[in-house]
Amino acid sequence: MPNPAHDAANDIAVSIRDVGKTYASGFEALKHVNLDIRRGEIFALLGPNGAGKTTLISIVCGIVNASSGTVLADGHDIVREYRATRSKIGLVPQELSTDTFETVWSTLKFSRGLFGKAPDPAHLEQVLRDLSLWDKKDAKIMTLSGGMKRRVLIAKALAHEPSILFLDEPTAGVDVELRHDMWRMVRALRERGTTIILTTHYIEEAEEMADRIGVIRKGELILVEDKQTLMRKLGSKQLAIQLMSPIEKLPESLADLPLALSEDGLSLVYSFDTQADDTGIAPLLRRLHDQGIDFKDLHSSETSLEDIFVRLVRAPA
Numbered sequence: 403m404p405n406p407a408h409d410a411a412n413d414i415a416v417s418i419r420d421v422g423k424t425y426a427s428g429f430e431a432l433k434h435v436n437l438d439i440r441r442g443e444i445f446a447l448l449g450p451n452g453a454g455k456t457t458l459i460s461i462v463c464g465i466v467n468a469s470s471g472t473v474l475a476d477g478h479d480i481v482r483e484y485r486a487t488r489s490k491i492g493l494v495p496q497e498l499s500t501d502t503f504e505t506v507w508s509t510l511k512f513s514r515g516l517f518g519k520a521p522d523p524a525h526l527e528q529v530l531r532d533l534s535l536w537d538k539k540d541a542k543i544m545t546l547s548g549g550m551k552r553r554v555l556i557a558k559a560l561a562h563e564p565s566i567l568f569l570d571e572p573t574a575g576v577d578v579e580l581r582h583d584m585w586r587m588v589r590a591l592r593e594r595g596t597t598i599i600l601t602t603h604y605i606e607e608a609e610e611m612a613d614r615i616g617v618i619r620k621g622e623l624i625l626v627e628d629k630q631t632l633m634r635k636l637g638s639k640q641l642a643i644q645l646m647s648p649i650e651k652l653p654e655s656l657a658d659l660p661l662a663l664s665e666d667g668l669s670l671v672y673s674f675d676t677q678a679d680d681t682g683i684a685p686l687l688r689r690l691h692d693q694g695i696d697f698k699d700l701h702s703s704e705t706s707l708e709d710i711f712v713r714l715v716r717a718p719a
């Protein structure tokens with residue numbers, strides 16, 4: 403008989419319970435964070451600078467000790483079973499701290515060995531080929547371009563075949579082409595069953611990649627939501643109506659509508675809920691016509707994840 407409780411636990415790659423971190427300086431970087439990362443998902447952790455993203459990742463990866471709480475990776479406690487859990491986790495850090503005199507190949511080989519994995523040149527070759535690094539395998543890392551070095555960081559994190567991969571700001575400062583390459587690669591990893599957690603400043607990246615999104619602000623996880631649900635819940639659409647001639651103010655008879663007049667009086671912006679069955683646009687246009695307000699153009703736009711994010715992190719605590 404399958405055990406539902408066991409199966410549910412099995413679906414969780416990382417379980418973070420009541421984790422807090424107070425640095426020696428007395429600064430409380432994380433406050434009671436609770437989060438379950440589901441197996442096989444891409445989870446994006448968003449937050450402004452200093453929100454605690456790197457601290458949280460570093461705790462799960464065993465680089466920083468939590469002041470309170472527990473973390474399970476693949477069902478094992480990251481403190482008590484450090485070696486077992488660490489070998490399941492790959493970390494692509496923000497900063498390049500690779501032994502730059504070493505070749506790409508020996509760096510990967512060494513990294514795999516560190517986690518107690520038997521040599522597997524075929525796996526390392528596959529990783530390098532996937533990252534378009536195969537022809538650089540004998541190059542010293544110091545001779546590579548910044549973009550190539552980033553790829554090496556990812557290759558290094560994958561050398562020991564982790565099932566959970568953390569990427570801390572993976573595409574900060576990289577060009578558009580490399581960013582898109584990385585996105586492709588991350589998706590391919592997910593398709594092979596790897597759980598991915600990434601932090602990013604680029605909302606576009608979360609919008610493009612994530613299955614779920616967590617927003618962290620001042621050490622607190624203020625929201626965890628399915629991306630689609632988040633965009634549906636908090637998103638709104640706007641219809642911009644370009645008028646034929648300017649109006650001074652909105653007629654009183656239209657005051658019941660969510661309409662705003664631009665400063666130059668030449669356009670109206672109508673906001674509507676993306677979840678509503680009826681947008682109300684048809685009656686709006688009829689009422690404008692009845693008021694003698696003619697328009698020459700209409701165009702609609704949707705709130706992006708960026709708008710939603712800015713609203714969330716700016717909201718008073």
Ligand SMILES: Nc1ncnc2c1ncn2[C@@H]1O[C@H](COP(=O)(O)OP(=O)(O)OP(=O)(O)O)[C@@H](O)[C@H]1O
Nearest residue numbers: 425427429431449450451452453454455456457458
């Ligand atoms: N070793 C430390 N000692 C004291 N305070 C620290 C230490 N490391 C980080 N902090 C503080 O903890 C807070 C969270 O830092 P963290 O690096 O986790 O943020 P972040 O969300 O990753 O930011 P960024 O987006 O800038 O990388 C910051 O205010 C930072 O100054």
